[in-house]
Amino acid sequence: MEFLRFLQRESGAIGRRIALVTLLGGAVSGLMVTIILGAASAATAQGESFRYLLLFLIALVAMMTAKRYSLRHTGELTEGIVERLRLRVADKIRRAELLFFESTGPAQFTTLLTKETQTISSTVSMAINASASAVMLLVAFLFIAYLSVPAFLLTLGAMATAVIAYRWSLSTAEPQLQQTLEMEVGFFGLIEHLLDGFKELKVDARKNRDLFDNHLRPLATKVTNLKVETNNSFVTTTLITHSAFYGLLGVIIFLLPRFAQAEGSVVIKISTVILFIFGPMAEVVGVVPYIAKAAVAIRAIETMESKLDDELSHVPTVNFADDPAPLPLRxxxxxxxxxxxxxxxxxxxxxxxxxxxxxxxxxxxxxxxxxxxxxxxxxxxxxxxxxxxxxxxxxxxxxxxxxxxxxxxxxxxxxxxxxxxxxxxxxxxxxxxxxxxxxxxxxxxxxxxxxxxxxxxxxxxxxxxxxxxxxxxxxxxxxxxxxxxxxxxxxxxxxxxxxxxxxxxxxxxxxxxxxxxxxxxxxxxxxxxxxxxxxxxxxxxxxx
Missing domain, CATH: 3.40.50.300 (P-loop containing nucleotide triphosphate hydrolases)
Known part of the structure; x- marks a missing residue:
């Protein structure tokens, strides 16, 4: 996935440490379910209850320690990525030739260095938190497989439905997101005209009305409609995913005991696990639209960087660290x-x-x-x-x-x-x-x-x-x-x-x-x- 490749490339050693701690924290969160269910089953046994309490406390401390490390260092990671990205692009811009800058237009540079980098920044932290939830889901699914293979296969079916819905929404949304980005560059260009030409518009009602009513307003409406349409595709995905898991819960409660001869205690445990993982599953599904938007932003920035690199390949390298020695002049x-x-x-x-x-x-x-x-x-x-x-x-x-x-x-x-x-x-x-x-x-x-x-x-x-x-x-x-x-x-x-x-x-x-x-x-x-x-x-x- 493009977003993950970007994270791997830009995050460096601190990103790998955060990923490792986050994954370990997610695994402990998944084990917490098994500890709670085990403690509930052994509630009447004094010795067993104390052992589960000790395991619960150890898991809780480990989970909170991992969460604290992840949350604190994720901010450092995301702001570091944005800083490096902005400075790298800004450095390439200042080295480019004037004609390239004029033909590209300030609005496009401004959009990339502000809005799109902020989109990436906000998505990184959400994606890291969602990755912990994804690991927790994996551990919970393995526990379901341990309890009942038929229930595990049903769970895989629900997951397959979610993945198919996710891929469908992504294939539908990505072109729309790319088109939205292009429209917003044009919109910010019109805003630039509005601000820079304020005096001219103030003294000319027809020009003022034409810019606002025939250009700015229609483009803003198009951007809004396209964003709503894109959002609706993700809403459909969320509904399909939630419906699949609620359907899974119903099948396990009402049909699994009849066709797979599952014991009542097993059905209760599986149902509890599914209810327990519903929140993490919603977090994983909920981050999908943001990752899609971030992927479009990443492609836009990488496209611009590619254009800048091509431009700079024809420009002699300049050392801005030292003042250029003056040339003799006659x-x-x-x-x-x-x-x-x-x-x-x-x-x-x-x-x-x-x-x-x-x-x-x-x-x-x-x-x-x-x-x-x-x-x-x-x-x-x-x-x-x-x-x-x-x-x-x-x-x-x-x-x-x-x-x-x-x-x-x-x-x-x-x-x-x-x-x-x-x-x-x-x-x-x-x-x-x-x-x-x-x-x-x-x-x-x-x-x-x-x-x-x-x-x-x-x-x-x-x-x-x-x-x-x-x-x-x-x-x-x-x-x-x-x-x-x-x-x-x-x-x-x-x-x-x-x-x-x-x-x-x-x-x-x-x-x-x-x-x-x-x-x-x-x-x-x-x-x-x-x-x-x-x-x-x-x-x-x-x-x-």
Missing amino acids: EIEVRDLVFSYKNPDGTPGYTVGPLNVTIPLGEVLFIQGGNGGGKSTFLKLLTGLYQPAGGALYLNGHRLQPSQYHRYRNMFSVIFTDFHLFDRLYGLQNVDEDRLNERLQEMELDAKTSYYEGRFSTLNLSTGQRKRLSLIIALLDDKPILVFDEWAADQDPIFRRHFYEVILPELKRQGKTIIAATHDDRYFSAADRVLKMEYGRFVNGAPK
């Missing part, structure tokens, strides 16, 4: 660079290039062009975030090799239009807080946020303010190359002028190389050179 040359986005059928779509440009150290270069002209794609190629389909990047006259991309990328501080703002200055040691506070005052953010105990007090800022804070962080990073993708687009005239007439000249005096995508032709004089992009290619330089 000039960057983009030579015949070509990049194509893929259509859903895998054919080339929108294409950028061929592109040719040389950027010397210390230059301020502006890239002008309309929306969709390829500026952002060019910046992702220039910074090494996209791998070109043709051509190459050259650093100081030498072709940049795949093994150098990690070091090359670390030369850049980048603010894209869809930038993410972190609440901590990750990667920066010994932050000069006085200098940071000066920058906050310069950008008129000191009354909006502050840096305290290693993090910003709030990121609840306007878009322009968030961009100014991202600029402060980029300046603190002190990288040799800074890339700005329409940074000034959301600034008021004062900060726009401050950016072009104060910040950029300051960076140029420091010897920094600046590449900025911009529409602000009023400030083209701040650049050493202005290039224009149309339809994914450079055209004649724009006038300064």
